[in-house]
Amino acid sequence: MTEGRKIAVVGGGAAGMIAAIFAARRKNEVFLLEKNEKLGKKLYITGKGRCNLSNDCLPEEFLENVVSNPKFLAGAIRAFSPDAARAFFEELGLPLKTERGGRVFPQSDKASDVTKALAAELGRLGVQIFLNERATGLSLENGAVNAVLAESGRFACDAAIVCTGGISYPSTGSTGDGYRFAQSCGHAVVPPRPALVxxxxxxxxxxxxxxxxxxxxxxxxxxxxxxxxxxxxxxxxxxxxxxxxxxxxxxxxxxxxxxxxxxxxxxxxxxxxxxxxxxxxxxxxxxxxxxxxxxxxxxxxxxxxxxxxxxxxxxxxxxxxxxxxxxxxxxxxxxxxxxxxxxxxxPTEEAIVTAGGVNVKEIDPKTMQSKLVKGLFFAGEVLDLDAFTGGFNLQIAITTGYIAGNHA
Ligand SMILES: Cc1cc2nc3c(=O)[nH]c(=O)nc-3n(C[C@H](O)[C@H](O)[C@H](O)COP(=O)(O)OP(=O)(O)OC[C@H]3O[C@@H](n4cnc5c(N)ncnc54)[C@H](O)[C@@H]3O)c2cc1C
Structure with a gap:
């Protein structure tokens, strides 16, 4: 966990924004590439526009609601639990409320307020955000990441956190690019399947x-x-x-x-x-x-x-x-x-989440770092993790984003 490194975050959804915040809080120089014209496009439509961002439950109960690879998340969800996630958002000035079934929403009932709170924190921390910037690949040297390749050029970095999501609702930006990046680095990708559909x-x-x-x-x-x-x-x-x-x-x-x-x-x-x-x-x-x-x-x-x-x-x-x-x-x-x-x-395009994704057997669950490539991290739906409805999927993005950001 060295500080003062240059960290690239690819994807400005929930996982990417959280990863960037925690990487920046560790005094790293962080930049985020998002191919859309704005951050959090998918977040905006979650929970019917109200964003059910977490579930007020204990880690054990959370894991019971994870369908794919709950064991992989067992340590991570204790390190950044739903409780911790709620405290984090409240500290950012986003009051929350809990509804039926433990579903946690912003008090304002506006998903856009979640993105606003995260974007404000990114700004406060000086994270550089490049919008309309599509990453096209990763550059490796001696088994380690040394740059993210993007449409407008090469972005040198000491570590890269891939948070590109799955392939559901592709109009929000999640088109499976992260699977291709992972495969180009030798990672296995469990074939994507529709879930919550x-x-x-x-x-x-x-x-x-x-x-x-x-x-x-x-x-x-x-x-x-x-x-x-x-x-x-x-x-x-x-x-x-x-x-x-x-x-x-x-x-x-x-x-x-x-x-x-x-x-x-x-x-x-x-x-x-x-x-x-x-x-x-x-x-x-x-x-x-x-x-x-x-x-x-x-x-x-x-x-x-x-x-x-x-x-x-x-x-x-x-x-x-x-x-x-x-x-x-x-x-x-x-x-x-x-x-x-x-x-x-x-079809998966219509699914609320994508099951399948980067095989978690090749990811260190304590850090979200690739076991194959140094300095390569993954967080969020790009990983082979999915859960039932109730705020569990966003909590996966938040928890894995936190872990990757802290360790990158
Ligand atoms: C309609 C709908 C409602 C939902 N409601 C809820 C809910 O209420 N609660 C809940 O827990 N879950 C909900 N989900 C699921 C939840 O939204 C996702 O699991 C979560 O957003 C995943 O976050 P992520 O950051 O991993 O990926 P995403 O949110 O998909 O973000 C990925 C980002 O990466 C960017 N990107 C992709 N490729 C590139 C590239 N090459 N270069 C640069 N940027 C790139 C994309 O543009 C995107 O902004 C819902 C999903 C849908 C579709």
């Missing part, structure tokens, strides 16, 4: 498009093993399914043969089969003269009723009082076990 289903759900379900349970099974089973929200879309439960599932199944993954929706997770049957019988006793599609109105949204009846092979116009015991059991089954197959994940 919608799923295209075998079945066409266009009649349900736009329907959002709350308090349903979604189970994902692979070869008979349950990978995921949680209660929450999901959404039917023009391509299949999305929404919080589905996004989480996508991160868990993106390495698997999808034709072997089965999803099962339980529309009434609070009721056992028996209780649901009794509830339907009670409703039908009161509304026996009505068509079954109307009689189910208190239990399900109208469009879902049609889909459930189709699966139970019950004509929507049949009178509720005329349902046989077999019909009732089919109805319960269709509501409790609404299963469907997956065709594919939506």
């Amino acid at each position: 919608g799923l295209e289903t075998e079945e066409n759900f266009s009649s349900l498009q736009g329907l959002s379900l709350k308090n349903v349970s979604l189970k994902a099974e692979y070869r008979g093993k349950t990978l995921f089973s949680e209660v929450g929200e999901m959404l039917f879309t023009h391509f299949g399914v999305s929404g919080p439960l589905v996004l989480s599932v996508s991160s868990l199944i993106n390495r698997l043969p999808l034709n072997e993954v089965k999803l099962t929706l339980d529309l009434k997770p609070g009721l056992t089969d028996e209780k649901l049957k009794k509830r339907i019988e009670r409703d039908f006793a009161e509304r026996g003269a009505k068509a079954v599609s109307n009689a189910l109105g208190a239990l399900l949204p109208a469009r879902m009723i049609a889909a459930v009846l189709a699966r139970a092979r019950i004509p929507a116009g049949k009178r509720a009082a005329e349902l046989s015991r077999g019909d009732l059991l089919s109805l319960v089954g269709a509501m409790k076990r609404f299963s469907f197959g997956i065709k594919c994940l939506r």
